[in-house]
Amino acid sequence: MYSFLDDPLSATLAAGLAALAYLSSLAVYRLYFHELVRFPGPKLAALSKWYDFYYDVYLKGQFVFKLQELHDQYGPIIRIAPDELHISDPDFYVEFFTKQGPQSKYAWAANRFNNGTSVFATVPPDHHKLRRRPLEPMFARAQIRQLLPTLQEKIAKMLTKFRTYQAGGQVLRLDRACVALSEDMIFEYGFGICREALDKPDFKDPLHEVLVQAGAAGVLSLHFPILPEDYQRAARFALQDDENIKSRNPKAHRTVMLDLLNDAELPPSEKTARRHLDEAQAVIGAGLSTTGWAATVGIYHILANPAIVARLRDELYTMMPRGAKREDCTDLDWVALEALPYLQASIRECLRLSYGMSARNSSVTHKEVMYTESAQYAALPPNGSDSDSDNKRPSQGRTWHIPAYTPVSMSIPLVNHNEHVFPNSHTFNPDRWLGPNKVPERYFVSFSKGTRMCLGMQLAWAELSLMLAGLVRWFDFELYETDARSVKMGSDVTIPVPASNDGVWTKVKAELD
Known part of the structure; x- marks a missing residue:
């Protein structure tokens, strides 16, 4: 019995239509139904990590500067990727990284150097502690x-x-x-x-x-x-x-890698050649x-x-x-x-x-995070310019409920150049x-x-x-x-x-x- 899928042109067309349908439905979900949809930020960033790619790869490391522009436009908390939020608020930096309970490394960001067994790139908090x-x-x-x-x-x-x-x-x-x-x-x-x-x-x-x-x-x-x-x-x-x-x-002094190799409490799985190469990369x-x-x-x-x-x-x-x-x-x-x-x-x-x-x-907390904009933002008027009024900067001092297991990032350069x-x-x-x-x-x-x-x-x-x-x-x-x-x-x-x-x-x- 004949099937249109037996025709290569028809099969290609069907695959293309299926891909288009998937991408369209994914775009609709990310823009209108995702749990981060209520957070301000550019629509393109909510659609795809290609937004990040454009500034950091195509423009060669410029996303850190774009982040400052986005915060100037939208306020202290913004959605910078389909699944990631970024906060620029020095008063929340210590609060987030020290007082929010167990945190995992954001897996997408962790293994950029292909050294996933290093302390720097370890994702689960318990394994990181080990x-x-x-x-x-x-x-x-x-x-x-x-x-x-x-x-x-x-x-x-x-x-x-x-x-x-x-x-x-x-x-x-x-x-x-x-x-x-x-x-x-x-x-x-x-x-x-x-x-x-x-x-x-x-x-x-x-x-x-x-x-x-x-x-x-x-x-x-x-x-x-x-x-x-x-x-x-x-x-x-x-x-x-x-x-x-x-x-x-x-040497008269100890060395890092030798001490790591000789640690009696580490299991053999933590003393493999790959593990030591990964840690050596991180140390260097x-x-x-x-x-x-x-x-x-x-x-x-x-x-x-x-x-x-x-x-x-x-x-x-x-x-x-x-x-x-x-x-x-x-x-x-x-x-x-x-x-x-x-x-x-x-x-x-x-x-x-x-x-x-x-x-x-970037870090991922295992529970909901409540972030209240600090006082410094109360004196700044809303200035969002997105055509969608719901995506403009909200009233100052608002408390945001960040869902558990949401990647949240903060940037040291933005803290260190906060003029307040x-x-x-x-x-x-x-x-x-x-x-x-x-x-x-x-x-x-x-x-x-x-x-x-x-x-x-x-x-x-x-x-x-x-x-x-x-x-x-x-x-x-x-x-x-x-x-x-x-x-x-x-x-x-x-x-x-x-x-x-x-x-x-x-x-x-x-x-x-």
């Missing part, structure tokens, strides 16, 4: 203090190299120097090896560039999961044995580019403001007076540096303007963290908050304290053909990428006594 537990002691403050001799050794090597630039009148690319120090530090602590990035000519090492490229591939892999092997290749490149990697074992990515970038951002802004340099140096003189210099940098004592309020406030500004992770933090909390937010101003009217601690979110906040906070803080103190106290720099575009985020590839890739260039004018 994997994070053995790492927490390795990044605790007491353990980081044991690393200070190693860090002082790295700082001393960097400053010694600066002397050659000063003596030869050469121009120094300071951003590469900062990343090189972070690279050598994280490899030595993470794996007991050193890539000797500080020894390379002009501190030039391809690893940071590889990680940036891998980050861009990771953004693409959110939409096309077949692609994220690029990040695996980046990790293997980082760990390969070549003439630039010198074994430093046995989190410990290298983020801290080096924070130091770069801070040093640029400090050097661009002579008054800040002078104030920092005067404070450092109280701890390291003139004529008492130690070539091995053992006078750079982290505990003593923590007692210098202006230095610590400057580090907070380094971290605020470098963001840590620029991609939005940080007036003139793009200005490097350490004083905003000092005095009786200082910014409250709850708004410091560069390491995020809650059970999934960055493990490496203490290591980053130690590196930044010693790096900034060493550079400002012992050398006088002058920026060379460099402007703010070299440290201002121009795109988001999970980590921020500057608007200009020309780097931060300086002249080493003098070594101070």
